[in-house]
Amino acid sequence: MKIEDKSAFRIDTLFDADTIAARNRELADKIASAGLDNLLVVAVLKGSFVFTADLLRALYGANLSPEVDFISLSSYRSGLESSGEVEILRDVETDVKGRNVLLVDDILESGRTLAFAKDLFSARGASKVASCVLLDKANKRVVDIDADYFGFECPDVFVVGYGMDMAHSFRELPFVGVVVQENEI
Numbered sequence: 001m002k003i004e005d006k007s008a009f010r011i012d013t014l015f016d017a018d019t020i021a022a023r024n025r026e027l028a029d030k031i032a033s034a035g036l037d038n039l040l041v042v043a044v045l046k047g048s049f050v051f052t053a054d055l056l057r058a059l060y061g062a063n064l065s066p067e068v069d070f071i072s073l074s075s076y077r078s079g080l081e082s083s084g085e086v087e088i089l090r091d092v093e094t095d096v097k098g099r100n101v102l103l104v105d106d107i108l109e110s111g112r113t114l115a116f117a118k119d120l121f122s123a124r125g126a127s128k129v130a131s132c133v134l135l136d137k138a139n140k141r142v143v144d145i146d147a148d149y150f151g152f153e154c155p156d157v158f159v160v161g162y163g164m165d166m167a168h169s170f171r172e173l174p175f176v177g178v179v180v181q182e183n184e185i
Ligand code: 5GP
Pocket: 047, 075, 076, 082, 105, 106, 107, 108, 109, 110, 111, 112, 113, 114, 157, 158, 159, 160, 164, 165, 166
Protein backbone atom coordinates (compact mmCIF):
# COMPACT_ATOMS: atom_id res chain seq x y z
CA MET A 1 0.00 0.00 0.00
CA LYS A 2 1.25 3.48 -0.81
CA ILE A 3 -0.56 6.47 0.57
CA GLU A 4 -1.14 8.63 -2.49
CA ASP A 5 -3.54 11.10 -0.96
CA LYS A 6 -2.70 12.20 2.55
CA SER A 7 -5.72 14.49 2.62
CA ALA A 8 -7.82 11.32 2.95
CA PHE A 9 -6.48 11.07 6.50
CA ARG A 10 -6.72 13.25 9.56
CA ILE A 11 -4.17 12.83 12.33
CA ASP A 12 -5.46 13.45 15.84
CA THR A 13 -2.70 14.34 18.32
CA LEU A 14 -2.18 11.81 21.10
CA PHE A 15 1.09 13.11 22.60
CA ASP A 16 2.27 16.57 21.57
CA ALA A 17 5.87 17.66 21.07
CA ASP A 18 6.21 19.52 24.39
CA THR A 19 4.75 16.60 26.36
CA ILE A 20 7.17 14.18 24.68
CA ALA A 21 10.16 16.48 25.28
CA ALA A 22 9.33 16.82 28.98
CA ARG A 23 8.92 13.05 29.32
CA ASN A 24 12.24 12.45 27.51
CA ARG A 25 14.01 14.57 30.14
CA GLU A 26 12.39 12.52 32.92
CA LEU A 27 13.39 9.26 31.22
CA ALA A 28 16.96 10.49 30.77
CA ASP A 29 17.20 11.36 34.47
CA LYS A 30 15.96 7.89 35.41
CA ILE A 31 18.37 6.20 32.99
CA ALA A 32 21.26 8.32 34.30
CA SER A 33 20.48 7.33 37.89
CA ALA A 34 20.76 3.61 36.97
CA GLY A 35 24.56 3.99 36.80
CA LEU A 36 25.06 2.14 33.50
CA ASP A 37 28.71 2.85 32.74
CA ASN A 38 30.22 2.30 29.30
CA LEU A 39 26.68 2.58 27.91
CA LEU A 40 25.80 1.66 24.35
CA VAL A 41 22.45 2.94 23.12
CA VAL A 42 21.00 0.73 20.37
CA ALA A 43 18.15 2.21 18.38
CA VAL A 44 15.77 -0.41 17.01
CA LEU A 45 15.02 1.00 13.58
CA LYS A 46 13.22 2.35 11.81
CA GLY A 47 10.47 3.66 14.05
CA SER A 48 12.68 4.71 16.97
CA PHE A 49 15.06 7.03 15.11
CA VAL A 50 13.39 10.29 16.15
CA PHE A 51 12.82 9.18 19.75
CA THR A 52 16.41 7.92 20.02
CA ALA A 53 17.80 11.20 18.69
CA ASP A 54 15.81 13.22 21.21
CA LEU A 55 16.47 10.81 24.08
CA LEU A 56 20.18 10.90 23.31
CA ARG A 57 20.25 14.69 23.65
CA ALA A 58 18.25 14.40 26.86
CA LEU A 59 20.87 11.91 28.09
CA TYR A 60 23.54 14.53 27.36
CA GLY A 61 21.51 16.89 29.55
CA ALA A 62 21.59 14.22 32.27
CA ASN A 63 25.42 14.05 31.97
CA LEU A 64 25.66 10.75 30.14
CA SER A 65 27.87 10.24 27.10
CA PRO A 66 26.76 6.94 25.58
CA GLU A 67 27.91 5.42 22.29
CA VAL A 68 25.17 4.79 19.75
CA ASP A 69 24.52 2.00 17.25
CA PHE A 70 21.57 0.86 15.20
CA ILE A 71 19.80 -2.39 14.47
CA SER A 72 17.00 -2.75 12.01
CA LEU A 73 14.42 -5.35 12.95
CA SER A 74 11.24 -6.11 11.11
CA SER A 75 8.13 -7.60 12.55
CA TYR A 76 5.58 -5.45 10.83
CA ARG A 77 6.19 -5.55 7.07
CA SER A 78 3.98 -2.90 5.47
CA GLY A 79 0.60 -3.98 6.78
CA LEU A 80 -0.87 -3.20 10.17
CA GLU A 81 -0.66 -6.72 11.60
CA SER A 82 2.45 -8.31 13.08
CA SER A 83 3.68 -11.42 11.30
CA GLY A 84 4.96 -12.92 14.54
CA GLU A 85 8.48 -13.41 13.23
CA VAL A 86 11.35 -11.04 13.88
CA GLU A 87 14.12 -10.65 11.34
CA ILE A 88 17.42 -8.74 11.44
CA LEU A 89 17.44 -6.44 8.40
CA ARG A 90 20.60 -4.58 9.45
CA ASP A 91 22.83 -5.49 12.38
CA VAL A 92 24.88 -3.36 14.82
CA GLU A 93 28.59 -2.85 14.12
CA THR A 94 29.62 -2.73 17.78
CA ASP A 95 30.97 -5.66 19.79
CA VAL A 96 28.55 -5.66 22.72
CA LYS A 97 30.51 -8.15 24.87
CA GLY A 98 30.82 -6.74 28.39
CA ARG A 99 28.84 -3.62 27.50
CA ASN A 100 25.78 -2.15 29.15
CA VAL A 101 23.23 -1.89 26.34
CA LEU A 102 20.11 0.27 26.30
CA LEU A 103 17.70 -0.84 23.60
CA VAL A 104 15.47 1.99 22.41
CA ASP A 105 12.28 1.21 20.54
CA ASP A 106 9.22 3.18 19.56
CA ILE A 107 6.42 0.86 20.69
CA LEU A 108 6.25 -2.23 22.85
CA GLU A 109 3.24 -4.19 21.69
CA SER A 110 3.32 -8.03 21.52
CA GLY A 111 6.83 -7.87 23.00
CA ARG A 112 8.27 -10.12 20.28
CA THR A 113 10.65 -7.48 18.91
CA LEU A 114 12.04 -6.47 22.30
CA ALA A 115 12.32 -10.08 23.49
CA PHE A 116 14.21 -10.98 20.31
CA ALA A 117 16.58 -8.02 20.71
CA LYS A 118 17.18 -8.67 24.41
CA ASP A 119 17.97 -12.34 23.76
CA LEU A 120 20.25 -11.41 20.88
CA PHE A 121 22.40 -8.97 22.88
CA SER A 122 22.45 -11.20 25.97
CA ALA A 123 23.63 -14.11 23.82
CA ARG A 124 26.38 -11.89 22.45
CA GLY A 125 27.67 -11.31 25.98
CA ALA A 126 26.35 -7.87 26.94
CA SER A 127 26.70 -7.29 30.72
CA LYS A 128 23.24 -5.82 30.97
CA VAL A 129 20.51 -5.25 28.41
CA ALA A 130 18.08 -2.54 29.52
CA SER A 131 15.25 -1.22 27.41
CA CYS A 132 13.44 2.04 26.87
CA VAL A 133 10.35 2.41 24.71
CA LEU A 134 8.38 5.53 23.95
CA LEU A 135 4.97 3.85 23.99
CA ASP A 136 3.70 0.82 25.85
CA LYS A 137 0.63 -1.04 24.57
CA ALA A 138 0.57 -3.16 27.70
CA ASN A 139 -2.64 -5.08 27.00
CA LYS A 140 -1.36 -6.36 23.62
CA ARG A 141 1.48 -8.44 25.04
CA VAL A 142 2.03 -11.96 23.66
CA VAL A 143 5.48 -12.44 25.20
CA ASP A 144 5.96 -11.86 28.94
CA ILE A 145 8.28 -8.86 28.84
CA ASP A 146 8.26 -5.26 30.07
CA ALA A 147 10.51 -2.34 29.27
CA ASP A 148 12.73 -0.96 32.03
CA TYR A 149 11.67 2.55 31.02
CA PHE A 150 8.67 3.69 28.99
CA GLY A 151 7.40 7.11 28.03
CA PHE A 152 3.64 6.71 27.90
CA GLU A 153 0.96 4.07 28.10
CA CYS A 154 -0.62 3.87 24.67
CA PRO A 155 -4.21 2.96 23.89
CA ASP A 156 -4.85 0.15 21.42
CA VAL A 157 -4.89 2.37 18.34
CA PHE A 158 -2.54 2.62 15.37
CA VAL A 159 -0.25 5.58 15.92
CA VAL A 160 2.05 7.48 13.58
CA GLY A 161 4.47 10.38 13.73
CA TYR A 162 7.63 11.11 15.72
CA GLY A 163 9.41 8.54 13.55
CA MET A 164 6.57 6.04 13.29
CA ASP A 165 4.92 5.31 9.96
CA MET A 166 1.88 4.00 8.25
CA ALA A 167 2.98 2.45 4.94
CA HIS A 168 6.12 4.67 4.96
CA SER A 169 4.20 7.90 5.54
CA PHE A 170 3.86 10.29 8.49
CA ARG A 171 7.28 9.72 10.10
CA GLU A 172 8.01 13.46 9.86
CA LEU A 173 5.23 14.57 12.22
CA PRO A 174 6.75 16.18 15.36
CA PHE A 175 4.07 14.60 17.56
CA VAL A 176 2.46 11.17 18.05
CA GLY A 177 -0.97 10.95 16.49
CA VAL A 178 -3.77 8.60 15.58
CA VAL A 179 -4.76 8.15 11.96
CA VAL A 180 -8.41 8.79 11.23
CA GLN A 181 -9.72 8.16 7.73
CA GLU A 182 -11.67 11.28 6.81
CA ASN A 183 -14.44 9.42 4.97
CA GLU A 184 -15.05 7.31 8.08
CA ILE A 185 -15.96 10.31 10.23
P1 5GP B 1 5.96 -6.01 18.91
O1 5GP B 1 7.02 -6.97 18.47
O2 5GP B 1 6.14 -5.51 20.32
O3 5GP B 1 4.58 -6.52 18.66
O4 5GP B 1 6.09 -4.88 17.87
C1 5GP B 1 6.38 -3.60 18.19
C2 5GP B 1 6.67 -2.93 16.87
O5 5GP B 1 5.50 -2.93 16.04
C3 5GP B 1 7.00 -1.47 17.11
O6 5GP B 1 8.38 -1.27 17.27
C4 5GP B 1 6.50 -0.83 15.84
O7 5GP B 1 7.50 -0.92 14.84
C5 5GP B 1 5.32 -1.70 15.43
N1 5GP B 1 4.05 -1.11 15.90
C6 5GP B 1 3.25 -1.58 16.89
N2 5GP B 1 2.16 -0.79 17.06
C7 5GP B 1 2.30 0.20 16.14
C8 5GP B 1 1.51 1.38 15.84
O8 5GP B 1 0.47 1.69 16.43
N3 5GP B 1 2.00 2.19 14.85
C9 5GP B 1 3.15 1.93 14.18
N4 5GP B 1 3.54 2.81 13.25
N5 5GP B 1 3.92 0.85 14.44
C10 5GP B 1 3.49 0.00 15.42
